[in-house]
Amino acid sequence: xxDFSGLQIALSALYAxxxxxxxxxxxxxxxxxxxxxxxxxxxTAAGAPPxxxxxxxxxxxxxxxxxxxxxxxxxxxxxxSRGLQEHAAGAQLERTQQVLAHVEDVLxxxxxxxxxxxLGNFWAGWDDVANRPEDGTARAQLLxxxxxxxxxxxxxxxxxxxxxxxxxxxxxxxVEEVNATAGRVAELNHAIQNATAAGLTPSDLADQRDALxxxxxxxxxxxxxxxxxxxxxxxxxGTALVRGDRSEPLAVTSTxxxxxxxxxxxxxxxxxxxxxxxxxxxxxxxxxxxYLAGLDRVAEGLEVAVNALHTQALDRNGNPGQAFFTHDASxxxxxxxxxxxxxxxxxxxxxxxxxxxxxxxxxxxxGSMALRIGELAxxxxxxxxxxLGAAGLxxxxxxxxxxxxxxRLGVDADTANRRVSIQAxxxxxxxxxxxxxxxxxxxEEMTNMLxxxxxxxAAAKFMSTIDSTLETLVNLVH
Amino acid sequence: LSSAFRxxxxxxxxSVMANLQGNLAAMQRLQERLSxxxxxxxxxxxxxxxxSALQFRADxxxxxxxxxNADDGLGWLGTADNTLTSAVELINRAxxxxxxxxxxxxxxxERSATARExxxxxxxxxxxxxxxxxxxxxFAGTAAVDNAYASxxxxxxxxxxxxxxxxxxxxxxxVQVNVDGPTAFGASGGVFQALADASAHLDANNPAxxxxxxxxxxAAGQRIQDQLSNVGALYNRVQxxxxxxxxxxxxxxxxxxxxxxxxxxxTIVDLQLQETAYQSALSATAKAIQPSLVDFLR
Numbered sequence: 001x002x003d004f005s006g007l008q009i010a011l012s013a014l015y016a017x018x019x020x021x022x023x024x025x026x027x028x029x030x031x032x033x034x035x036x037x038x039x040x041x042x043x044t045a046a047g048a049p050p051x052x053x054x055x056x057x058x059x060x061x062x063x064x065x066x067x068x069x070x071x072x073x074x075x076x077x078x079x080x081s082r083g084l085q086e087h088a089a090g091a092q093l094e095r096t097q098q099v100l101a102h103v104e105d106v107l108x109x110x111x112x113x114x115x116x117x118x119l120g121n122f123w124a125g126w127d128d129v130a131n132r133p134e135d136g137t138a139r140a141q142l143l144x145x146x147x148x149x150x151x152x153x154x155x156x157x158x159x160x161x162x163x164x165x166x167x168x169x170x171x172x173x174x175v176e177e178v179n180a181t182a183g184r185v186a187e188l189n190h191a192i193q194n195a196t197a198a199g200l201t202p203s204d205l206a207d208q209r210d211a212l213x214x215x216x217x218x219x220x221x222x223x224x225x226x227x228x229x230x231x232x233x234x235x236x237x238g239t240a241l242v243r244g245d246r247s248e249p250l251a252v253t254s255t256x257x258x259x260x261x262x263x264x265x266x267x268x269x270x271x272x273x274x275x276x277x278x279x280x281x282x283x284x285x286x287x288x289x290x291y292l293a294g295l296d297r298v299a300e301g302l303e304v305a306v307n308a309l310h311t312q313a314l315d316r317n318g319n320p321g322q323a324f325f326t327h328d329a330s331x332x333x334x335x336x337x338x339x340x341x342x343x344x345x346x347x348x349x350x351x352x353x354x355x356x357x358x359x360x361x362x363x364x365x366x367g368s369m370a371l372r373i374g375e376l377a378x379x380x381x382x383x384x385x386x387x388l389g390a391a392g393l394x395x396x397x398x399x400x401x402x403x404x405x406x407x408r409l410g411v412d413a414d415t416a417n418r419r420v421s422i423q424a425x426x427x428x429x430x431x432x433x434x435x436x437x438x439x440x441x442x443x444e445e446m447t448n449m450l451x452x453x454x455x456x457x458a459a460a461k462f463m464s465t466i467d468s469t470l471e472t473l474v475n476l477v478h
Numbered sequence: 479l480s481s482a483f484r485x486x487x488x489x490x491x492x493s494v495m496a497n498l499q500g501n502l503a504a505m506q507r508l509q510e511r512l513s514x515x516x517x518x519x520x521x522x523x524x525x526x527x528x529x530s531a532l533q534f535r536a537d538x539x540x541x542x543x544x545x546x547n548a549d550d551g552l553g554w555l556g557t558a559d560n561t562l563t564s565a566v567e568l569i570n571r572a573x574x575x576x577x578x579x580x581x582x583x584x585x586x587x588e589r590s591a592t593a594r595e596x597x598x599x600x601x602x603x604x605x606x607x608x609x610x611x612x613x614x615x616x617f618a619g620t621a622a623v624d625n626a627y628a629s630x631x632x633x634x635x636x637x638x639x640x641x642x643x644x645x646x647x648x649x650x651x652x653v654q655v656n657v658d659g660p661t662a663f664g665a666s667g668g669v670f671q672a673l674a675d676a677s678a679h680l681d682a683n684n685p686a687x688x689x690x691x692x693x694x695x696x697a698a699g700q701r702i703q704d705q706l707s708n709v710g711a712l713y714n715r716v717q718x719x720x721x722x723x724x725x726x727x728x729x730x731x732x733x734x735x736x737x738x739x740x741x742x743x744x745t746i747v748d749l750q751l752q753e754t755a756y757q758s759a760l761s762a763t764a765k766a767i768q769p770s771l772v773d774f775l776r
Contacts, residue, residue: 031486031487031488032488100522101520101522104520104521104522105520107521109520109521109528109532110518110521110528110531110532110535110738112535114532116532116535116536117535117539119536120535120536120538120539120540121539123539123540123543124539124540124542124543124546127543127546127547127646128543128546130547130644130645130646131546131547131550131645132550132612134614134622358620361639361640362620362636362639362640362641362642363619363620363621363622363635363636363640363641364620364621364622365614365620365621365622366620366640366643368642368644368652371644371645371646371652374543374646375646375649375650377536377539377540377543378540378649378650399536402532403529403532403533403536406521406528406529406532407521407525407526407528407529407532409521409522410520410521410522410523410524410525410528410529411525412522413520413521413522414521414522414523414524414525416522417522428493428496431492432489432492432493435486435488435489435492436484436485436486436489437484439484439486439487439488439489440486440487440488441484441485441486441487442487442770442771442772443770443771444484446770446771446772446775447771450775
């Protein structure tokens with residue numbers, strides 16, 4: 001045993017306790033930093049050899065003090081994975097909820113300004129014409145109401161199409177963001193690997209990277225796996241988005257009406273299992289086209305039912321009635337095409353005499369066809385119902401089809417709202433569990449600070465004691 | 479296990495924030511309801527109530543239109559009723575004149591004077607048969623003509639099912655609101671011809687023929703009388719339908735209000751409870767976040 005080894009022990013203790021104090025300070029400094037994981041100094045007693053060496057003499061019975069073995073980052077990978085998964089599910093549901101809320105705004109039901117109210121006015125207009133078939137004003141009013149109804153349907157379909165377009169645009173922007181974030185994760189992985197190779201513990205770099213990974217999770221629903229030398233590999237539906245220090249960029253594919261995702265390098269289709277991308281994809285590919293198709297069925301039902309009766313009637317000139325409503329046939333194939341282009345046949349719209357309400361068996365001032373059209377308000381019956389059914393439309397008539405459509409939207413939106421609030425609770429619990437593991441508790445840090453402070457003071461005292469024993473020894477020589 | 483229940487300042491503040499946010503969101507929902515006066519503002523607020531609200535709204539609009547249709551029908555039937563009442567009076571007057579003129583003691587000049595009076599009655603009857611409502615002859619059916627009868631008593635309109643004018647007054651119920659001209663006044667000629675004949679027989683001073691004409695005119699009067707009671711029955715029926723449509727619109731409006739509007743006292747009480755909850759959450763938060771070990775160290 002060297003005479004000065006006591007000083008060495010005191011010094012190592014001073015270093016170690018200083019490190020402990022600094023770590024507590026660092027933790028306190030980052031108590032409110034997002035994504036920060038608390039750190040803890042791992043101390044080990046120094047000097048005690050693992051196995052006794054041959055010829056070792058028992059002169060040195062104690063240890064050599066303390067060493068800082070490392071600084072641990074307290075983080076539970078399992079909880080982090082759960083967190084990623086739940087945040088991704090939450091982000092997806094929130095997207096869906098947003099889209100459905102927008103659709104509800106577009107329809108403005110139930111209310112006095114919705115399509116239902118326009119339908120009511122439209123049917124009532126036919127009754128007014130039936131009451132006074134000879135009166136041009138009643139016919140003009142009917143045409144006005146018909147055009148209002150048609151343009152309301154047009155605008156609603158346009159608004160839904162615009163929502164679908166917005167969802168596609170946002171999908172593109174999010175994919176770009178995912179690519180940028182994945183690139184940044186790869187860079188950080190690279191820095192972490194280098195630092196780890198140099199024997200450092202890059203806890204704060206790891207925190208930065210993990211925050212980005214959480215963002216990737218919310219955007220694309222990624223999963224993670226621990227990689228080499230402190231790196232984290234990020235997977236998207238089983239394929240690596242980031243592996244070590246390399247990231248794989250994604251690209252948007254967009255065949256008309258269907259949005260998709262592929263790997264830029266080889267064009268292989270990719271899929272986002274959850275997260276914002278999944279929500280946007282669902283909105284643009286499934287939900288909005290579904291609602292547009294629903295609106296189409298309402299518009300087509302209106303057209304088929306009214307035209308069926310209108311063409312049986314005679315107009316004021318004694319000619320058979322033309323189709324009352326028409327739509328752009330070239331758009332009929334695309335979702336929302338019929339609802340978007342439904343209009344009163346231009347010739348009829350221009351001439352009130354062409355509104356046909358006369359039963360061919362009756363006199364010129366008859367309006368009984370208008371009576372029958374007006375009664376469609378109570379639902380389609382008989383041949384009209386059969387005709388609607390044959391065209392694959394709601395046989396109960398356009399009003400019932402519209403009501404069913406709005407109720408379905410309500411159920412969808414209600415379900416989404418409930419799922420979002422349930423998911424928010426789950427996410428909150430997982431976040432609380434993560435926070436339990438890696439959050440900073442100030443009381444705990446203060447306690448650690450006290451412990452390290454006292455140990456530091458004691459080590460200093462120990463050093464001065466060794467100093468005074470050495471002084472006693474040196475003074476003996478005089 | 480104790481480490482599994484670590485609580486940190488950040489998790490406290492996060493959960494406090496979440497709870498306060500939840501409180502505030504609930505308050506905002508209540509305030510939205512209170513200011514809009516409606517509990518169903520969008521379909522997702524209650525999909526079932528939304529479906530009912532849409533149905534009620536459509537039904538109310540329909541019931542209001544039935545009221546309008548019935549009002550229009552009552553206008554037609556009312557005009558027909560007045561006209562036919564006057565026509566019955568005219569026929570009775572003609573009948574009385576002919577009974578008097580048929581008496582054997584009446585002389586030729588007196589019969590001629592009666593003939594002029596009968597001619598005037600006939601013209602008046604043609605005028606009644608051409609009565610108009612909203613500038614349409616009410617006995618001409620659905621034909622586009624200026625008059626139902628020409629001055630010589632020829633019927634110009636159409637009759638039977640082709641001349642029927644119908645009004646929607648209840649779901650699936652269309653009621654006829656016009657009277658067929660020929661049914662009331664007889665086909666071309668009809669009562670007009672009978673009066674013209676009577677006038678000619680009066681001029682010809684032929685008491686036997688005049689007495690024969692009396693029967694024909696009485697029968698014509700009976701036809702008009704029949705139509706008058708028919709119109710009365712129709713009028714009553716349409717009136718009943720109108721009242722029913724009115725009251726059903728009122729009921730439907732109540733139903734709509736039940737599913738769509740808020741219960742005001744309940745919402746106000748809810749809002750006050752929510753405010754109290756929010757305030758106590760705030761004061762609890764202020765107490766809970768304050769103490770920390772830092773306060774107790776030198």
